[in-house]
Each structure stands twice: as structure tokens, then as C-alpha cells.
Amino acid sequence: MERPCLSRRHALLIPATAAGLGGLAACGPADEGFGTAEPLRADEGAIALDEIPENASTLVNFGGQQPFVLLVRGTGEDLAAYSGYCTHNGCALRQEQEELDCPCHGSRFDAATGEVLVGPATRQLPEVAVVVEDGLVRRER
Template identity: 40%
Template structure:
């Protein structure tokens, strides 16, 4: 025979309130931006040894000197910048705060979700809640073409 549980109305109300609070907190903590991408799928420069032939991702002329450009690499959003003429750097476009898609602005990269700001040339955090720099993506310039891989 199993022992009878003595659950009072007060115990049931506390348990129900705690469950409702947990559901509310879980809903508030996940990103809701339509452009959100899970951080685990962000491209990084720690790639595999089995690299394929380089992939063209942009033309050098499309990236303004001192500015940035949004692009994709293997279906993932990336950011390209040309801090000085002929030098191109690239970063994952996934915000390190909650995974929203970061966009190029006039002289930096900005996250529209919570206003994190990143340095165009280094990917370092300039302000906002982002805890760390954007992940680097390795690119090279071959003539007038920007290549990855």
C-alpha cells in the first residue's frame, strides 16, 4: 500500500506558481528575433583539415574602405570589413550575446536586438551586453576577389 500524500491547497498553489514563473523566465531568456541563428552553427577559423577549394564570397570593390558588408559562407551569415585599402577581415555575423544577426553600420557592426556594438577591424566588443568578440572567419584576397577556405 502506498502512503497517501497530504497536499494542501497552499502547497498546490505554490507549486503551480513556481512552474508558471519558470515557464515565463524560459520564454524571456531565449532570442525572439527572426534573424536569430544558434551560436553553435556560426562559422569560425578553427575549420577542418579537409578544406575544399577556396570559395568566392565577395568582390573587393563591394566592401567600402573603412566599412563593412554582410555576406554568407556555407549558408551562414558573415561580416566582411576593409579597414584599410586591400586588407579584408571577416567575422561571424552571430552576436555573442544571444545569437541575433549582427549588421554592418557606418563604422562598426551593430546588433539590432540588444544594441551590442563591435569594432569593424577586430570584431572586439565596443559596447552593449555582448560578453566577447565576434568569431573570426579566415579570408584571403586574390586580386579583386575575397575568398574563404
């Protein structure tokens, strides 16, 4: 009796392999979509404070390792900053109005406070130290 080209064991592995590869593709670096907000670019490591709208949150690309920072500005120099990456799995967040959404697993965060609104993330976004000097916002080193 001749053996078939595709064994039952190998046939059963095909759907599992395809699902695994699809999952890896979904978390790849190609998704840097930021929803309705394109991040501002901080040339030379700083951004002008007047480029950041008052009473709003804005994603900023400061460059370097983990460059995306959520700046939350009140009025004047009232400024808070949070990581722009999900605390669940480290994916870059998308800004959608008053929320930050994780495209990888669906976590959502409050764009004003960094608090978790929907899991699987369980930890709020960590604060990022920034300073305002001479009208420019920079990450503290």
C-alpha cells in the first residue's frame, strides 16, 4: 500500500500554522497608523509648545528608542506626558479622539490620564518626564 503525500498529522497542522502566521503579521511593525491623529515630529529632540493644542492630547515622535509620547496639555505650560505604547504588549497606540487604542489586542486608554478603559491591559500608561524651556518641550534625560 502506497503512503499518501500528506499525512493526517500534517494536514491537521496546516490551519494552526496559518493562524499563527496571521497573528504574527498582525503585530508586525508595519502598523504605525495613529487613527485620526498623525504624531507631531519633534525635530532635534524638541517641539515648540505652541504646536501642541491647549486642552487636548497629542502624540509626539521624539525620535530614538520608544519615541512616541502622549503629551496632555491643559492651559499655558500645564503639561503631562505618558508613554505612547500599550502596557499589555508594547504596541504603538493610535489616538482616537479622547482615547488611545491598541491595534494589537484592543486595549483602550484615556488620553487625558493614561488610565486603562478596556483590557487586556491592566496597568495605566507610565508617565514620561518632560520639561518646558524657552517655549520648547523636551524629554528629560
